[in-house]
Amino acid sequence: LIDYDLLFDRFVETIMASSFGGMIQSFLGGKEAIEPMRESFKEKMSKAFEEMLSKPEMQENITAILQSFDSKIISDKVEVMIDNRLDELTPEMVKKIIQEMIRKHLGWLVIWGGVFGGILGLIASFM
Template identity: 35%
Template sequence: MDKGWATNFVSAGLVGASYSIDGIASEVLRSAGLFALSGAVTNQLAIHMLFEKVPYLYGSGIIIDRFESIREALKTLIMEQFFTPEKIESFVQSQERTIDLTPIIEQTDFTPAYNALVRSVMDSPLGGMLGMFGGEAIIGKLKEPFLEKIKLSTIEISQSESFMSALNTHLHQGSSHLTETIESIVVSRLAELTPIMIKEMLHTLMKEHLGWLVVWGGVFGGMIGIVSVFLL
């Protein structure tokens, strides 16, 4: 059973039980039960009004009524807390020294570069002379050593100070564009949300904790009820 309704039943049970006994105990039990039931029901109604529109009750259904404001607040929260230009810049700086293109270069097929080299050689005056000695077949023996050398050279270039400096400069220049891109993605995704989706999302997130509001409303209401018996 839902903890909120369980609190209501326990509170009502205390009121019912108070009529089976006499004296001050009856008054304490009845007052505690009534105040507890009042607190629990009031909190339960307030929670219901938060998500659902109740006729003639002004302010109910605020999540649906304030849907646009909530959606804008979500966008502001995401952009200001997670994707500020400063935080993106800080992330880029933290990644500067960890960029390693070696794995990518190792898996890259440099055969097109070799083929372009062969075409250049064969189209040059040297190509005619090589044709007398077997043409491309002679150059073909150099393919594997060439591919290995060009990979090593490319890795060396990617690790050079000048290359890393140029790459990091480009990343810094692109951080502002990255912020704009992220914001456009957030805005487009939030635009897909409907009032019902927002309501269900918030209700799912808060359901467990909202139930405890009813329980504590009953507990504190009961305590106030007991105190009131001795004060009046």
């Protein structure tokens, strides 16, 4: 969805930074004088976007852009990002990550290993 408030804010910033900004500041009191136009701006921009997006040329362009997203290209970019991140890891960081994973996800394995090991040791001591 389009954030028309953000568009209006940037529009006002552009006007205030232009040569008209000084006149608006001097004669109309600044940004506050433009604020009442927000709702009208949002309505008109919404209609303008609807008109632009309903044109067949625009729909063809959007379709072409969406079709140009190749899953191979995206997966290659993700692979490069992962490789870059892995290259940044030090052995100490890997050790901490693995220890944290073991504590978080394999804690039950340690507990049950101790229980079964104790039972097996008890059985072996009677033999």
